[in-house]
Amino acid sequence: MNRKLKMGMVGGSKDAFIGAIHRMAANLDGQIELVCGAFSSNPAKSRETGESLYLPSDRIYENFEQMILAEAALPEGERMDFVSIVTPNHVHYAPAALALKHGFHVMIDKPLALSMDEAKSLESQVESGGLLLGLTHTYTGYPMIKHARHMIKSGEFGKIRKVYVEYPQGWLSRRKEETGHKGASWRTDPARSGISGCMGDIGTHAENMVEFVTGLRIQRLCAQLNIVVEGRPIDDDGAVLMEFDNGATGVLTASQIAAGEENDLKIRAYGEKGGVEWSHSDPNSLWLKWLDRPAELLRAGADRELSPVAQKNIRTPAGHPEGYIEAFANLYKNFAHQLRARLNNTTPDPDLLDVPTVSDGVRGMAFIEKVVESSNAGGIWIPFIY
Amino acid sequence: MNRKLKMGMVGGSKDAFIGAIHRMAANLDGQIELVCGAFSSNPAKSRETGESLYLPSDRIYENFEQMILAEAALPEGERMDFVSIVTPNHVHYAPAALALKHGFHVMIDKPLALSMDEAKSLESQVESGGLLLGLTHTYTGYPMIKHARHMIKSGEFGKIRKVYVEYPQGWLSRRKEETGHKGASWRTDPARSGISGCMGDIGTHAENMVEFVTGLRIQRLCAQLNIVVEGRPIDDDGAVLMEFDNGATGVLTASQIAAGEENDLKIRAYGEKGGVEWSHSDPNSLWLKWLDRPAELLRAGADRELSPVAQKNIRTPAGHPEGYIEAFANLYKNFAHQLRARLNNTTPDPDLLDVPTVSDGVRGMAFIEKVVESSNAGGIWIPFIY
Amino acid sequence: MNRKLKMGMVGGSKDAFIGAIHRMAANLDGQIELVCGAFSSNPAKSRETGESLYLPSDRIYENFEQMILAEAALPEGERMDFVSIVTPNHVHYAPAALALKHGFHVMIDKPLALSMDEAKSLESQVESGGLLLGLTHTYTGYPMIKHARHMIKSGEFGKIRKVYVEYPQGWLSRRKEETGHKGASWRTDPARSGISGCMGDIGTHAENMVEFVTGLRIQRLCAQLNIVVEGRPIDDDGAVLMEFDNGATGVLTASQIAAGEENDLKIRAYGEKGGVEWSHSDPNSLWLKWLDRPAELLRAGADRELSPVAQKNIRTPAGHPEGYIEAFANLYKNFAHQLRARLNNTTPDPDLLDVPTVSDGVRGMAFIEKVVESSNAGGIWIPFIY
Amino acid sequence: MNRKLKMGMVGGSKDAFIGAIHRMAANLDGQIELVCGAFSSNPAKSRETGESLYLPSDRIYENFEQMILAEAALPEGERMDFVSIVTPNHVHYAPAALALKHGFHVMIDKPLALSMDEAKSLESQVESGGLLLGLTHTYTGYPMIKHARHMIKSGEFGKIRKVYVEYPQGWLSRRKEETGHKGASWRTDPARSGISGCMGDIGTHAENMVEFVTGLRIQRLCAQLNIVVEGRPIDDDGAVLMEFDNGATGVLTASQIAAGEENDLKIRAYGEKGGVEWSHSDPNSLWLKWLDRPAELLRAGADRELSPVAQKNIRTPAGHPEGYIEAFANLYKNFAHQLRARLNNTTPDPDLLDVPTVSDGVRGMAFIEKVVESSNAGGIWIPFIY
Numbered sequence A, B, C, D: 001m002n003r004k005l006k007m008g009m010v011g012g013s014k015d016a017f018i019g020a021i022h023r024m025a026a027n028l029d030g031q032i033e034l035v036c037g038a039f040s041s042n043p044a045k046s047r048e049t050g051e052s053l054y055l056p057s058d059r060i061y062e063n064f065e066q067m068i069l070a071e072a073a074l075p076e077g078e079r080m081d082f083v084s085i086v087t088p089n090h091v092h093y094a095p096a097a098l099a100l101k102h103g104f105h106v107m108i109d110k111p112l113a114l115s116m117d118e119a120k121s122l123e124s125q126v127e128s129g130g131l132l133l134g135l136t137h138t139y140t141g142y143p144m145i146k147h148a149r150h151m152i153k154s155g156e157f158g159k160i161r162k163v164y165v166e167y168p169q170g171w172l173s174r175r176k177e178e179t180g181h182k183g184a185s186w187r188t189d190p191a192r193s194g195i196s197g198c199m200g201d202i203g204t205h206a207e208n209m210v211e212f213v214t215g216l217r218i219q220r221l222c223a224q225l226n227i228v229v230e231g232r233p234i235d236d237d238g239a240v241l242m243e244f245d246n247g248a249t250g251v252l253t254a255s256q257i258a259a260g261e262e263n264d265l266k267i268r269a270y271g272e273k274g275g276v277e278w279s280h281s282d283p284n285s286l287w288l289k290w291l292d293r294p295a296e297l298l299r300a301g302a303d304r305e306l307s308p309v310a311q312k313n314i315r316t317p318a319g320h321p322e323g324y325i326e327a328f329a330n331l332y333k334n335f336a337h338q339l340r341a342r343l344n345n346t347t348p349d350p351d352l353l354d355v356p357t358v359s360d361g362v363r364g365m366a367f368i369e370k371v372v373e374s375s376n377a378g379g380i381w382i383p384f385i386y
Helices: A017-028 A042-053 A062-071 A092-099 A118-127 A141-152 A182-187 A198-214 A324-344 A358-376 B016-026 B042-050 B062-074 B093-101 B116-129 B141-155 B182-187 B199-215 B324-344 B358-376 C017-028 C044-052 C064-072 C095-099 C116-129 C142-154 C182-187 C198-213 C322-344 C360-375 D016-028 D045-051 D066-071 D093-101 D115-127 D143-153 D182-187 D198-214 D324-344 D360-376
Strands: A005-010 A032-038 A084-086 A105-108 A131-136 A159-169 A216-226 A237-244 A249-255 A264-272 A274-279 A284-289 A297-298 A382-384 B007-009 B032-038 B082-085 B107-108 B133-135 B158-167 B218-226 B238-242 B249-255 B266-271 B274-279 B285-290 B295-299 B381-383 C003-012 C032-038 C081-087 C106-109 C133-135 C160-168 C218-226 C237-244 C247-256 C265-271 C274-279 C285-290 C295-299 C381-383 D004-012 D034-038 D081-083 D104-110 D133-135 D160-168 D216-228 D237-244 D249-255 D266-271 D273-278 D285-290 D296-301 D381-383
Touching: A017 A032, A017 A324, A017 C017, A017 C360, A032 A042, A032 B358, A032 D093, A042 C381, A062 A092, A084 A092, A092 A105, A092 A118, A092 A131, A092 B116, A105 A324, A105 B238, A131 A182, A131 B107, A141 A198, A141 A264, A141 A274, A141 A284, A159 A198, A159 A237, A159 B324, A198 A216, A198 A237, A198 A264, A198 A358, A216 A274, A216 A358, A216 B218, A216 C003, A237 A358, A237 B238, A237 B249, A249 C237, A284 B042, A284 B274, A284 B295, A297 D249, A324 C322, B007 B285, B007 B324, B007 C247, B016 B032, B016 B324, B016 D016, B032 B042, B032 B062, B062 B093, B082 B093, B093 B107, B093 B116, B107 B324, B116 B358, B116 D237, B133 B358, B141 B266, B141 B285, B141 C381, B158 B199, B158 B238, B199 B218, B199 B238, B199 B266, B218 B358, B324 D324, B358 B381, C003 C064, C003 D198, C017 C032, C017 D198, C032 C064, C032 D133, C064 C095, C095 C106, C095 C116, C106 C322, C116 C360, C133 C360, C142 C198, C142 C265, C142 C274, C142 C285, C160 C237, C160 D324, C198 C218, C198 C237, C198 C247, C198 C265, C198 C360, C218 C360, C218 D216, C237 C360, C237 D237, C237 D249, C247 D237, C247 D249, C265 D081, C360 C381, D004 D016, D004 D066, D004 D324, D016 D034, D016 D324, D034 D045, D034 D066, D066 D093, D093 D104, D093 D115, D104 D324, D115 D360, D133 D360, D143 D198, D143 D266, D143 D273, D160 D198, D160 D237, D198 D216, D198 D237, D198 D249, D198 D266, D198 D360, D216 D360, D237 D360
Parallel strands: A005 A032, A005 A084, A084 A105, A105 A131, A159 A249, B007 B032, B007 B082, B082 B107, B107 B133, B158 B249, C003 C032, C003 C081, C081 C106, C106 C133, C160 C247, D004 D034, D004 D081, D081 D104, D104 D133, D160 D249
Antiparallel strands: A159 A264, A216 A237, A216 A382, A237 A249, A264 A274, A274 A284, A284 A297, A297 D296, B158 B266, B218 B238, B218 B381, B238 B249, B266 B274, B274 B285, B285 B295, B295 C295, C160 C265, C218 C237, C218 C381, C237 C247, C265 C274, C274 C285, C285 C295, D160 D266, D216 D237, D216 D381, D237 D249, D266 D273, D273 D285, D285 D296
8 A cells, every 4th residue: 555544524513623633744744645534523524624625525524423334335445544633522432432332433633532432332332343443642753752751761760769740720710711713612511521621621631641651550539629610611721640550659739720821731750860841832842860979951852862762753953942742743753554454464663552442431431430530529538449 | 045056866877968057057157166066977977977067076976866965964054055956757756755765956857757657756846845846947047038927027018829839859860779779779769768658758848938938728639649750759859839828729739750850849839919039049039020010030039138138148139149058047047046045044036036937847748648638549539637 | 726735845955854744744734745855965766755745756856956957847836836945055156046947936944055145146136036035934933923023013111122032042062073874974064055154054044043133133233153163164142232213122032052952042131011931941921021010921823912914823722732843834834925916916915914024044154153253353332234 | 367358349329239249249159248338439428328228337448448558557457458339331441440450350230340441450450469359250150050051061962063142121212321220320331331331341241241141252253233222432232243263153142121021131152063042031040052972961969960160159959049139149158268368378269260260351352342343344344353
C-alpha cells in the first residue's frame, strides 16, 4: 500500500474548535487525507462544512450511521481506513461502537466515553475486533514529554518519590455556558459531559500525563471537587492527593476557575537524584534539576541529542518552536504508522507505539469515577481499583 | 529618644546561617545596633562570635540567662532594648519567656516554639506584659507580598475562590543530618524541631503566607505528611487540602525532598475577576492575571505606583533587585518603628504594623498540630480549631 | 473554483530541512495539495522523494525545466497552480524566472536571489506578468508580530525612536561545512550563497522584521561583518547601526558563532509612550512596556482580543502554543487566499495581503549589498539607496 | 585594630537615592560605621540628614572642606578612616582630591570625575599617596558576575569571540529634568554631568562590565550617540561597535529613552566552546550555553559549588535572592577588607582585590571621551588610546 491513509470524521463542524485541530493534525505530515465526514447532527451544517473542506458531495454524510454504512460498502482502497470522532462526550460511544463493528479503526477525543460502562464496552470491542483505537491525550504527543518519560524509565532520577501535576484554566470563571458558547455548554452539562466537568475535561489529561511520564500507577486517592461558580451543576475545580504503586505520593490540581490562567498543564516529578519539570507554556523545554550539579535545560530540536522516541516526534531544529498542533499531529502520525504497518503487514517501530489506547481511556474513566466517589464521600481516601 | 535601638542576640554563632541573616537585616537600615549577645551554648564560641562582631567583652555573655539578667541590671539607654532569638526551635521558649519576664521586647525566629503549650504561654506573657513580640515570617516582608495583600483586601480580584501555595525544597533529599550539617540535624530531630519537620520548618511559612496575603482563615484541612527518606524520624514532605472561612479552597504543598529545588515559595490566589501570583525566585514582580484583559506585571520600585504599604518597604528604584535580606530587614525596620513609637509615646504608622505577632506564631503552632493530627489519622478532614 | 490549490515544488529532497517545512506549512490548513515536484538535481533522489510523498510517478520530474514545461502543457485545473522554490540561493533565479515566464505564480525561500541583478530581474518579471510572488520571511507569519505591527501603525507607542533587533545562532561556531552538513556547506560557499553568509541568511530576516514591524525604512547604515571561524570564506557574524527615515536609530546584530544559541530572533521597538518586545523563543507572547503603567503581556489566542490581522492568523485558543510551522503556514495560507481570489476574480481580504513580496526580496538583496559595501570600506556610514 | 572601620560621607542628603544606598551597603555586614558627614551643600539639610542618622552634632559638617579638615585633626582611632563621596559628577574631584591630600582613603561613585584631566589627577594622587580609592561600579559586586569572569579567565569557553552588552533604561523618555527631579536634572546638565549623559551615566557601567567580565580591552570603537528627546543638551541614547585586543568584536548599547525599560544591564559573551549570559533582572543566575551539551543554569548560593571569588561574595543559600544592595555591599566589604589589611599590616585575600580602582575610573573617562569623539566625527572608527 503506497498511498495516504483515508480518514472519515464524525463531528467537527465549522464552528467547533477541536474538530479543526484534528484536521490540521491529520493534514500536517502528508500521511492522511480526509475523504469523508458526518460533521454535525445538523445535515445542512455537515454539508456546508464538507464543502468548505473541498470534499465531494457524495462523501459528505448526514449522520455518522449513514457514513459508516456507506463507507463500509465502498471497495477497499476507496473507503475510509479509519474514523476520527471529535464530538462531545455523549456522542463518543455510539459512533465508535458502530465504526468498530464495521471494522473501522478509530481515533477518538478524550475522555473515551460518557461512563465506565461505555468505556469497558469499547475496550472489549477493540480487543475482540483486533482493531486500533487511539485516544487523543494530546500532551503525550510532545517530544519533551516523551523524553522525560524515557529518562524516568531509564532511571536517571532514581526512584520517583514525589509528583506534582497541575492544570489551571480560568475560562469558566463566569457562566460562559449561558452565553451560547458551545464548548462551555456541553462541558458543564452532565448529560453531555458525564459525571464530572473539570476533572473529566482536564483532570483526566493530568492523570494521564502523570502515569504516562512517570510510569507509576495511582493506587489510592483522596479528592476534593468543587462547584465554584454558583448555579453550575458540575465541578469546575478540584484537587486530588494520590499514592502510587511504588510508594510515591502526588498532588493533582485542575481548575477551570483559576481566573486569568490559560491552559498551562505542568508536571514535576522528583526522584532520588533529581527532578524533571515540563510546562505547556514552554513545551520545547525540559528542565532537569539535579541534587549535585547545576540544572540543565534540555531543548527539543532535530539537531539535539535526545532519546530516539523524542527525536522521532520532532520536525524542526532547536529554536524553531513546535506547539500544540504538532503534538496533536504526532498522535495522528504515529497512529497512521501503526495502521500502515498493520495494512502492510510489517512490524511497526516500537518507538511509535505510545499513542494512548482504549485501556488508557478506561483508566481515565475510572479516574473520573473514583475522584467523584471520594469527593462525594467527603474527601476520603479510596483505593483506585476498577 | 534619638538614637539607634539596642539589640541583644540569643544564638547565631559564627557558623549558623540564620543568625548572620538576622544581624544583616538589623544592620541594613541603620536603625538598630547590636550591643550584646549570648551567641552559643558554648561560652568560648559565644565569645569568639562576639569578638568577631566587635562587641566589647563585657557584653558578650556565656548564656542567655546571664545576658538577660545582666542587661536588665544596666541603666536604661545603655541596656539592650530588645532581644533577637535565633536559636533552634527547642531553645525558643526559655529565652523568650525570660526576656519577656524582664521586660524586654522580643524578635524571634519561626516557628514560635516547640509546642502549642509553649506558644500559648508566650502569648499570654506578651499580652499581660504589654510587650512587642515579632516573629520572622520573612516572606511577609516582601513589598510585592504586601501589595498583593493590599489588592486582595481592596477587592480588586473580587471574592477569592482558590489558593495554591507551594514550598518546594530539595536539600534534605539525602540524610544530610548524618553528615554533621547543623541545620539538617536539628530540623530532623523531633526533640529539637518539634512534632513536624517539613511542615514545621517551611509548611508554616506557607500557611502564614496564605493567610497573610488572602486575609482568609483556614477552617478545615486534610493533610498527608510523608517520611520519604528512609530512617528519618520526622516528615520531610507533605500536602494539605484546605477550606477557608469564606468557602474558598486551597492546596498547600511543602517538601524538602523535591530534589533539585531551592527555596521557591510560590503563592497563587484567584478571585472572581482575576488572579495574583508571586514567586520567591522573582520577588520583585507580581503577576496580575485578569479575566478580560492582558496580564500585567507589577514591579517593585521606589519610582512605581504601588500601595503605600508596599512603598514603605522598598529601598530602590525599579530594576534594582531587592531580595531576601531586604525582606528580612523590613521586619526589623517595622518592628523598630513600632518599638520606637512605644518608647517615644507616639502613634506608629498603621502601614508598619504588619510584622507577624505572637498570635500568628500560635496559629502556626496550631497548623503544625492539626496537619500532624490529620495525617496521623490517615489523612482525614478535621476542623482547624484550637 | 472550489478545490484545493495545486502546488509543484522545486527542491526539498528527503534530507533537506526546509523543503519538508514548506510541505508541512502548505499541508496544514487543507487549502493546498502537492501535485508534482522536481525535488533534486539528482533524478533518482527526486523520484525517491516524490514516491515517499505518494505522488504519481508521472508528476515526479527530473529537473525543474522539465517540470515547468510539462505542467504548462497540462490542462487548467489539472496542472499546478503555483511553484514553491526551496533550493539553495544559487538555484532561486532560474526556476523562478522560468515559472514566471510560463505563467506560474511562485512561492520562494529567502533571500530572493543570489544577486541584486537577479532580484531586479525577477521583480520586473513579476510586475510585467501580473503574477504573485511570495517570499518566505517566515517570522512575518507570527500573529503577535502582525499585532505588534498593527499597534505601531496605530500609533499606540507614539513615534518610534529606537529599535533593537538581534538574531543569534551558534551552529556555525565550528567548521560544520567540512563535516558534510548540507545546509552549512552551501551557506558558507559564496558561489551558492551569494556575497554574504550570516547577513544573507539571517541578517536579512532581521532587516525584514524591523521594517515589517515598525513600518520604518532604513536610510543609512554602518556595518561590521566578521569572519570569526578561521578559513571560512564568508561572514559568519556581524552588526549594523541603522538610521531610519523618521529619524529613529537602530542596532541589528546577527551571528552564527554565538556558541550555544539556537535561533532566537528578537525585536524591541521603543516609542514615545512605551515599547514592544517579541522573541522567537516565546512567539505567542508580546510584551508591551509602558512609561506610566505596568507592563502587559499580550498572548496569542483565538479567544483573545487582538487586531483582526492577528486573529486571522491564529488557530488555537490562548495557552495552546503555535509555532514555527504555523507561522510558515500563515504565509502559505495567505498566499493561497490571494491566489484563490485572483482565480475566482474576487477581492482578497486586505488583512491577508501582507505576505512578503518580490519587492521585499529586492530590498533584502539591497541590504546584503549595502552591509557588505559598508563593512568592506572599513565600517563606514553609507546611504541605503539602490 | 579590632573595631569597625569609620566612614565619613560627602553628599547623600535625605532625598538622594544613591547616598542612602551607599549607607545601607556600608551598614550591611557590620564592618563599617558611619561616623560623620557633609551630606549637602546646604548646611541645614546636612544637619537634618545627619540627625536622622543619629550622628552626634559635632560630626555633622557644613561642607566637605570643613569635614576633612576637622576629621584630620582628630586623633587616630577616632577620626574617620575613609570618605565615601556620593555627590553628582561635578562634585567628585574636589572632595576626593582634598581627602587624598589629607591621607584619607576614598570610596567614590562612578564616573570617577567630570573630565579626563580630573580623573588623571586623582590617579596620580592615589598612586603617589599610596592610598586606596574604590569606585562603585556596582555590577562588579554581583557574585555571578565574578563567577563568569572566573570561568572566562579559566578558559572554560575557549577564546572569547563576541560580546554583547546592553543597558536599556526608559526613565528619561520625557523631560523629567523639567519636573524638578534631582537625578534627572544634573544627569542631563553637561555642567554637572560632563560631556556625555547616557554614556557617562550607564554606558560606562556597560564598558566596565565588558572589560571586567571578559578581561578583554577595547582597542577600537565606533559610536553613535543620540539626543532623542528634543531640547535635551546631552545624549540620552547610544550604541558602540567595539574591537577588542584579542580580535573579538562587540556591541554596546545604552539608552535612557527605551520607554518602559527599568535597569536591565545584560551581558553575553561567546567563546569557541560556549557562551555565558547574565542579566540584572535575574542576578543570582548565570546561564552557561554550550555547543555540545544542554545549557546549564548556575545559581548563586552559599551551598553551591562556585569559584571562591564568587563564594566570598555570597551571604545566603541558593533560592534566597540577593540583590543590588548586596552587590553594592560587596564593594564596601571588600574595600573594608583591603583597608583593614593595610591598617593591620596583613596580606589581603587576593579574591577580595577586585574592587574597581582609580585606573578603572580613568579608563571609564577615556571611554566617555572616545565615544563622544567618534560620534561627533560622524560615527567613525577610532582607536581607544588615551
